[in-house]
Amino acid sequence: MRAVGITEFGGPEVLQIVEKPVPEPGPGEVRIRVAAATVNPADTVLRSGRHGPPEGLEPPYVPGMELAGTIDVAPGGSGFRPGDRVMAIVSPRTAGGGAQAELVVVPADSVVAVPDGISLIEAATLPMNGLTARLALDLLGLSPGETLAVTGAAGAVGGYTIQLAKVAGLRVIADAWPKDSELVRGLGADVVVPRGEEVATAIRLATGDGADALVDAAVMGPLVLAAVRDGGQLAALRSFRGETERSVKIIPIWVGDYLHEQDKLAGLAALAADGRVTLRVARTLPAELAAEAHRRLEAGGVRGRLVLTF
Ligand SMILES: NC(=O)c1ccc[n+]([C@@H]2O[C@H](COP(=O)([O-])OP(=O)(O)OC[C@H]3O[C@@H](n4cnc5c(N)ncnc54)[C@H](OP(=O)(O)O)[C@@H]3O)[C@@H](O)[C@H]2O)c1
Numbered sequence: 556m557r558a559v560g561i562t563e564f565g566g567p568e569v570l571q572i573v574e575k576p577v578p579e580p581g582p583g584e585v586r587i588r589v590a591a592a593t594v595n596p597a598d599t600v601l602r603s604g605r606h607g608p609p610e611g612l613e614p615p616y617v618p619g620m621e622l623a624g625t626i627d628v629a630p631g632g633s634g635f636r637p638g639d640r641v642m643a644i645v646s647p648r649t650a651g652g653g654a655q656a657e658l659v660v661v662p663a664d665s666v667v668a669v670p671d672g673i674s675l676i677e678a679a680t681l682p683m684n685g686l687t688a689r690l691a692l693d694l695l696g697l698s699p700g701e702t703l704a705v706t707g708a709a710g711a712v713g714g715y716t717i718q719l720a721k722v723a724g725l726r727v728i729a730d731a732w733p734k735d736s737e738l739v740r741g742l743g744a745d746v747v748v749p750r751g752e753e754v755a756t757a758i759r760l761a762t763g764d765g766a767d768a769l770v771d772a773a774v775m776g777p778l779v780l781a782a783v784r785d786g787g788q789l790a791a792l793r794s795f796r797g798e799t800e801r802s803v804k805i806i807p808i809w810v811g812d813y814l815h816e817q818d819k820l821a822g823l824a825a826l827a828a829d830g831r832v833t834l835r836v837a838r839t840l841p842a843e844l845a846a847e848a849h850r851r852l853e854a855g856g857v858r859g860r861l862v863l864t865f
Pocket residue numbers: 595596597683684687706707708709710711712713730750751772773774775791792793808809810811855856857
């Protein structure tokens with residue numbers, strides 16, 4: 556079967572279509588015939604080798620953390636049947652490899668049905684970034700009426716975070732370039748402030764004492780600490796490099812902790828089905844153009860997810 560493969564680490568050009576053996580599902584696993592798999596910042600990190608090779612795996616490594624397709628093989632009792640339309644979160648650092656392959660084996664509890672009315676291409680954009688936003692909000696544990704600030708608000712994690720925060724009854728302050736303001740407001744932000752190095756000052760002005768918590772999807776780190784009230788919380792999407800201040804608690808987020816949270820993924824799918832979570836596709840490209848997708852993502856300015864089709 557065909558897969559996007561990383562044989563050596565480097566720039567986008569190292570991505571190639573490779574042939575891999577058809578993966579066989581083990582106990583508790585299903586095999587999915589992939590229609591669509593997204594390209595995320597995590598894939599560019601894997602490709603670059605910045606975090607080293609996936610432990611215990613041999614190249615070519617297959618990137619991709621989320622997909623949608625149809626069930627190819629499912630054991631009795633899994634709740635799935637061949638032909639079912641499904642979406643799944645996938646870890647490219649486990650034996651099965653990542654999502655960007657024709658056939659992918661995943662634990663059944665990483666998979667949920669795609670609701671009617673949602674295409675497989677749209678569905679592929681939900682699992683990983685939706686669960687990341689879900690996890691961040693679960694860990695922050697804010698109460699209705701509290702204020703959440705979001706950086707990188709026009710991005711995938713940022714957008715889902717805004718929408719889930721509004722479902723939870725939070726007040727949301729989000730950053731954006733002027734050209735993205737409408738988009739971010741449309742996602743539900745109550746207040747939109749200019750993005751950039753002064754964003755913390757702008758959030759503080761909008762909140763008085765600072766936000767109760769901040770989800771730092773732009774990975775600005777210590778630069779945005781001042782946006783958070785004394786004793787508040789900052790959810791860090793990558794390692795927080797620096798010191799905290801005023802007892803602001805740094806909450807590290809790792810979506811790998813939600814690989815098997817099927818109920819939470821089903822909850823996100825239900826919100827997408829009733830329009831409270833918006834699935835944004837920037838562009839679809841055939842898997843053969845994975846390198847082009849990486850170039851576009853790394854250039855910045857992509858709104859919605861780039862989706863590879865198989
Ligand atoms: N820890 C985890 O489990 C986990 C899970 C998912 C994602 N992540 C990480 O979370 C981050 C966001 O992911 P994503 O998928 O949402 O990425 P994305 O879709 O590319 O969104 C990132 C957004 O941040 C904006 N941005 C970049 N630099 C900024 C700055 N200095 N100030 C304000 N905005 C800025 C980008 O704008 P431009 O496009 O204009 O640059 C983009 O709109 C990535 O670093 C990703 O690796 C971590």
